[in-house]
Structure formats: structure tokens, C-alpha cells
Amino acid sequence: MRRRNRLRIIQIVRRGGEISRGEIAQAAALSPATVSTISSELIAEGVLIARSAETGGNAGRGRPSAGLSVNPQFRHAVLIILKIGAVNVAIVDYAGTVIARQQFDLDMANVTMEAFRVTLITEIRQTWDASGLAAEQLGRISIGVQGTTDIAGLKLLRSPMTPLTDIPLASWLETEFGVPVRLANDCDLIARALNWRDPERYSDNFAAILLAHGVGMGLFLRGQIINGTRSSGTEFGHMLHQTGGALCRCGSNGCIEADAGDYAIMRRFSGKPVSAKPQSHVEPREISDIAEAARSGDRLARDTFASAGRALGSGLAGIFALVDPFRVAFVGHGAAAFDLMEPALREVLKNSNASAASNIPIDLYVDEIPLVFEGCGIDALSEIDATQADRVGESMRNA
Secondary structure: OHHHHHHHHHHHHHHHOOEEHHHHHHHHOOOHHHHHHHHHHHHHOOOEEEEEOOOOOOOOOOOOOEEEEEOOOOOEEEEEEEEOOEEEEEEEEOOOOEEEEEEEEOOHHHOOHHHHHHHHHHHHHHHHHHHOOOHHHEEEEEEEEOOEEEOOOOOEEEEOOEOOOOEOHHHHHHHHHOOOEEEEEHHHHHHHHHHHHOOOOOOOOEEEEEEOOOEEEEEEEOOEEOOOOOEOOOOHHHOEOOOOOOEOOOOOEOEOHHHHOHHHHHHHHOOOOOOOOOOOOOOHHHHHHHHHHHHOOOHHHHHHHHHHHHHHHHHHHHHHOOOOOOEEEEEOHHHHHHHHHHHHHHHHHHOOOOHHHHHOOEEEEOOOHHHHHHHHHHHHHHHHHHHHHOOOOHHHHHO
């Protein structure tokens, strides 16, 4: 119980920014005495800091109220985003503020396992050393990846970034840096970031669908991220849309992604057969150019985006047939062309068993990287919170 209350108080303060003990007691449904005792422990441990507030006028008896906030210098976390062709490394303080950030080019399509390990460690080390932080300040490393991880978040099982499989990223970095490491699918992190940003809009049930080179989904049901029993993320992009349909980069035919991913849009607009091998990379600008052609009246371009909309609508209809319809956020540069996909998507929903979903609310976020970073940071800092919550009585032992 004590551990749970400690964690709850840290979480409330983290979300509140600066919040009084009375507000914490109300939010946590705890007595003021309990909040006072636990918050004093956390201040002594360096987790929280208190700032006295001027009350003005006659504040009554007792000491002035104090706003509590997390101590930015308590610990730091390294955040890593792996995407096609690049590695983004950032360092955030305990309040979530980015204090250092670098991007490195890395052709993971043509790298050996050992070269990948050495390069990744070197780039993290370079970013950390440049920050001037002491080694003991590092509390956690969190990695967001395009691809699928094992359910424990220790290995990258497979990814469009590289032909390498079963990459033991967590083991590499834990051995090198001596702190816990966790991997997560980028779509899961996007969904988590939306939930953190706006818990009323993105609460119990919603999906974040990434429209980029591939198509992925982060899915919240009943307030929890939905994963498989062995791997992270959902395989929305690889749900069957059309039997015997277009060739997907996964090697199957008829996947949603094979009609809605960047390479699928480029293939169709270029007039190539649906059996043509998917391109390994498409520039976002190329998708933007096709969208502009569609808006200018190009029939093939319009049909291309309509085909993508039907594939996405087909996948959502299948999910909505199993669970109630929910809000959807489309994320990534592909979302900039969603106006060209939406009519076909909603028409599919209207004519499906999930017809009630034809008017679902849809939000658009064209730049996914800030959301992936934000979700990665929430993941890392929440784990540091949980670790510290376990250290019940630490301030007393150190007194």
C-alpha cells in the first residue's frame, strides 16, 4: 500500500507540473497527513522539490502552502528513436525537458549486427558525454522502434529498417551503461503520448494509426495498450484487406499496407503492377506531390488515395465489428493527404457491419516524431518513478 501511494503521488505531481499537497490529497483520495508524510519522504530523497507560495492577505494559521514538483535534476533518461536511415538520441531531465539531442545517419539496411551495436553505443556515449552529466545521473534508456519487439521490450524481432532480426538491443545497452533498457513499438509510443497529452480525448478506447512508409497502429482498449502475447504493437497494416491483392513488403499479398503505405501509393500512381516489389524507401515529398496532383484533378492520383482509404476503412471495420467504434488519430506525413482518403474510408464504414462507425471522430497529426519522443520519455520517466516508489523508507535509512 505504501509503495502504491508513493507512486500515485509522484504520478500526480508529474502530471500536475506544480501542485499543492491539498490538491494531491484530493486527486489521490488520501488523507492530508498521509500525503504530507510521503511527500516529505520524497523531498528528502530528492525526487520532489517544494516551492513556497505567497498567499496574499490573511492566509490564516499555519505555514504558507507549498507547490510540489518533480526535481528535474533527480535523474535523467536517454531516449532513442530508430527509424529508416537514422538514429535520434535525446537526453531528458526528470521533468521531461530535453537537454541534449542529436541525429545520426545510419544505413541499417546494410549493417552487420556487430557494426550496429558499436555504432549505437558510440552515438549514445557521444551524446551523453557532450551533456556533461555524471554517469550516476542516468536512470533509464527507452527506445522507440519502427518494427516489432518481444513483449518484454528487450529485443527488436523484425523491422523494415533492417534485414537483421532478433536484435538484443536491451542486453547491449544494459551491459554498456548499467541501467534498465526497454524497447517499444513507435505506434504504441504515439498512442501513449496522446493519452498523456489529452487524457479526456484519448482515454479508454482509441487508436493511433501511423501513415508512413508502412502502416501501423497503437491501440488503447479499456485504458490499456493492446499488445500480442509474444510481441509488441498490433499488426494493423498486415491485416488482410483483399485476398490475392497487392504485394506487401512483408511478402504476403493483400495487406492493408500494400494499398495504403507510401510504397503502395507510389507503386499504384507510377502504373506498376500490384505484384511489383515494394520500394525500400519513398520520400515524403513524393507522396505530397501525388496528393497535389490529386487535388488538381489527376484521376489516377485521386483513385490511388481512394484505394488507400478503402484499405484503411476495411481494417477499421473489422476491428469495430469486434469492439465498439472509437476515436482514431492518423499520424505521420501520410495524414497530410487524409482528406483524399477520408471519403472512401467513411464509405466503407457506412456499408459495413460497423456502419455506426461512419461518423467516428478523426484527428490528424502530420509530424509523428514529437509524439514518438514524448511517448518514449513518458515510458522512461514512469519506470524511474516506479523504481523510486519501491524504495520505501529510503530517506529514513539515509538520515
